[in-house]
Amino acid sequence: MVDERTMRALEEKVAELRRLVEEDGVDLRDELTLLEQRLQALRREYYAGLSDWDRVRLARRPDRPRGLTLVQAVCEDFYELRGDRIGGDDPALRGGLARLGGKAVTVLFHHRGTSPEEQRACRSGMALPTGYRKAVRIMEIAARLKLPLITFIDTPGAYPGVEAEAANIAGAIAKSIATMLSLPVPTVAVILGEGGSGGAVALAAADRVLMLENATYTVISPEGAAAILWKDAAAAPQAAQALALSAPRLLELGVIDEVIPEPLGGAHVDPEGTAQAVRDAVLRHLSELEGLPLDERRKLRYNRYRNAGNRGAGAPTG
């Protein structure tokens, strides 16, 4: 196994050499090419062997393409709708109308913010009841205007706060799941970064669920699981492994339908390429779904969730 530090050290060296070549005109092109080939091989080896905990860290990188940025890159056009029509508008859960593949759709996504102020306002993507109620309102527009719904999930979880509880965050999530399940239009969910617990599943009750290669989808954060089950914060990497939160594991488990590959090193290395890959995957699934009659689509969706996790339960063996 390649270790991360070695790879980073080599990356730095290559960068230094490249600067020399470019700035000082030193002719080291052959050496550079060789080194870069070697680095690429190392990278491939490293990223092929990523642990689930490595992915957790990749999924949380501050420079990972997120929310608004990615939606704007995936869609040809995005028109934001705001407000729950009840008293608030949550910047951490956003959505609206968009064009995708030349057609009108609705989109919903978590947004973590880019600037520090925005990140504070967005509580790093932890949405409030008002966010989930806005989501339901936009789902109702999708139903009325017969617009497919695409959700982009990236949240550590719903916000755990006094006001959120007083405003029934549990009920807001439940309503979001119920509304999404009942939509008469094709629905596709894409887990972009963190798919944290109830706050994620509220937008994930879709016909198709896709995941970026290094995204995570989990019932509890590895740190939370470490604290509760291992009674040891340092056990987070183990917990990440045990929770089966990575895209490949979830594909194996039948929880998701497709892993969308990321560029070597992670989505942040090539945000545009990532957006293109997401776009292609979403369009492909949408087009498959649109080929199905409504009844068929709804039956498939019902069965998908009615039977979800059935492999986890079985007749007693003992």
Place this chain on the structure above:
Amino acid sequence: MVDERTMRALEEKVAELRRLVEEDGVDLRDELTLLEQRLQALRREYYAGLSDWDRVRLARRPDRPRGLTLVQAVCEDFYELRGDRIGGDDPALRGGLARLGGKAVTVLFHHRGTSPEEQRACRSGMALPTGYRKAVRIMEIAARLKLPLITFIDTPGAYPGVEAEAANIAGAIAKSIATMLSLPVPTVAVILGEGGSGGAVALAAADRVLMLENATYTVISPEGAAAILWKDAAAAPQAAQALALSAPRLLELGVIDEVIPEPLGGAHVDPEGTAQAVRDAVLRHLSELEGLPLDERRKLRYNRYRNAGNRGAGAPTG
């Protein structure tokens, strides 16, 4: 025209005589009988000639049977449901499950409170957004469980306050109208006391709309109209007349389907009799509605409101 003061004076005299007869055993039974007959005739004459403003005052009497009391008397059983599942529960707009004529129904009603504290808490029946959102929730239960909905209206109007506006009282009323209109079950509205403006119409988009004889239903309070249009608070009685807010006028205008008679003197004279009359009328209309197929019922409801007020608009004459 009999004047109210004369009638009240005679009422007092009769009461004094009755005390004499009962307490001191003075034999004045014949005189008393005669006087009572005369009083009854006077009453009939007086109440037959009630002005619309007289009705406004009757509808507002603090001892008029209201909200909870009347619902409990009209229904065999009432199980209150509480809360909007969003953060609040409004005591001014209440509702729940009930038995009526041996069948399960849903009910919604304004409640003004009986004790001074309760009246304060209920803002004299002026409901908040949370009240109308609870109403929508209960309407959704009616739709799910196929329970007819009976609403009992008695409000000066929705509460005009900063918090109510911030929580979108206008949108809450609009949603209540839309949800009520879309219900797949029979709906009957009964205006008990004041049917004030948007706060009333939010619960009045029913298949059948009934009114107690002395109830009022109006686009604005007579005082409000007097202030705005007459620029004179003292013009409220004239405004009451002009607004056509009384049950007989509204029956004539085709706004309501039936006037439920009150006992001589008003509902407060015989709350039980009033409740019985309301009950009989509601049951009769419910049974008519239940005799119609769903499609027919919905078409009738749609046409009722689609054509509402058409007599008010016509081709230009000039």
Place this chain on the structure above:
Amino acid sequence: MPIRRDDRDRYVEVELRRGEEPLWLRCGACGELVFRRRLRENNYICPRCGAYFFLTAEERIAALVDEGTFQDLTLPLESKDPLSFSDRKPYADRLREAKETTGLKDAIVVGKGKISDHWVILAVMDFRFIGGSMGTVVGEQLAFAMERAAEERIPFVFVVASGGARVQEGVLSLLQMVKTVAARELLAEAGVPYIAVLTYPSTGGVMASIASLADVTLAEQGALIGFAGPRVIQQTTGEKLPPGFQRARYALEHGLVDGVVPREGLKEELVRVLDVLEGIPSGG
């Protein structure tokens, strides 16, 4: 919270009767005399202080609809004064005066037009006509407009300028709330988009019914949006009104509208919405 520029009282009522078409109009906010043509070119925004002049339905339509594409579809209806209402002045007289002043039959104009090549059914209220109040005629025109949009399968755009229900038609006005909501359901069943544009004022019965039920809701900057008017609230509750209360930005912050748009950007914003919804309703 500091008062933001766009929370300010940017709307000014100018002389509502424009029968005589003076060359100059005085800004009610800063007192500036503005050449009428200059004002029109500036979207009826005072070039000195930025105040928004109230727009007539005709001016609003001219500002939003592609030139030469508007077809007036307003039904030939007028109020029959169903209650024979009279306060200090008979309603019939008020109606006659409003008709003379505006050249309209009631407080709304309905038509079909193109907004940057998107066909829409448009309903635009005119505040000059008894405060843009909704009585039986306005209700019927709105219901008709939505039916027409459902039938032609093109979006419905509703520009609100209304203080509420038409008092002089009593409960019949209240019922227009139910009527318009019923027609809105029909539009929804047809899958036809409905875009509301809230201007100053959007309050009362119109707001507590059809104007609150759009798919996309835009607010013109500075618009007054609410149910009860600020004066009623203060009189009834004695509450102190927060800065910017019921104004467009306040509405946005409280989740009541999708966006706040300056007057000069309104058409462009509508085009953005119509562009993104191009092809909807689908399956024509």
Place this chain on the structure above:
Amino acid sequence: MPIRRDDRDRYVEVELRRGEEPLWLRCGACGELVFRRRLRENNYICPRCGAYFFLTAEERIAALVDEGTFQDLTLPLESKDPLSFSDRKPYADRLREAKETTGLKDAIVVGKGKISDHWVILAVMDFRFIGGSMGTVVGEQLAFAMERAAEERIPFVFVVASGGARVQEGVLSLLQMVKTVAARELLAEAGVPYIAVLTYPSTGGVMASIASLADVTLAEQGALIGFAGPRVIQQTTGEKLPPGFQRARYALEHGLVDGVVPREGLKEELVRVLDVLEGIPSGG
């Protein structure tokens, strides 16, 4: 706001393993030793201090269902440990221990019974089984229970006692939220009433799905009702928790439940609900 009597921490965890059935149980709140039979007769409420002892599913069923009418319909399912999960202890071991302690296959019992002559389908969680957490077995039992209620056209009563999703089954547990909501839609389409009874605790994934979607929602007095647990909230936000936070009465005041019922009145309250809904679903 003064702390009300019923906001107090009335629930006490007693020895959760009751294999040996001691004659006496110690109240975790006041320390009183209570004779087990006396405790049962008193609805498992401490006769000295009024604390509520946690109820097993069996005890809850005995308290609610008419004697002799309960038919256990729990499907013969057990967790297959789909992730082969292991923390400090293998999940398989935890499962085995929980089964031994409770005599159950997982954290829920499903059955049919009469509540004062009303037939219902009942699902009752058992907090002793890994904190009443919802994994694949609980999800499947709940979905089955709702399907059965829809089929038999009798009300569904769900007594919640759950800290949330079963961590050891990962995302498969999360998906049970969606599964139970899907089954709830089926129940709704059949017009069959669903009554939820929230006890201590009703939090996490169960609450953010099926437990929040009942037609009628009762809370047992003192129940903890919410999404995030109080400790998580304090750790994440540093907020001070208000008195009575997330307790039954708080939930009532915030519009989250229809009523708060003392344990001794719970059956009677359910009967009131079932009485008023007698004949529903209609049209059998």
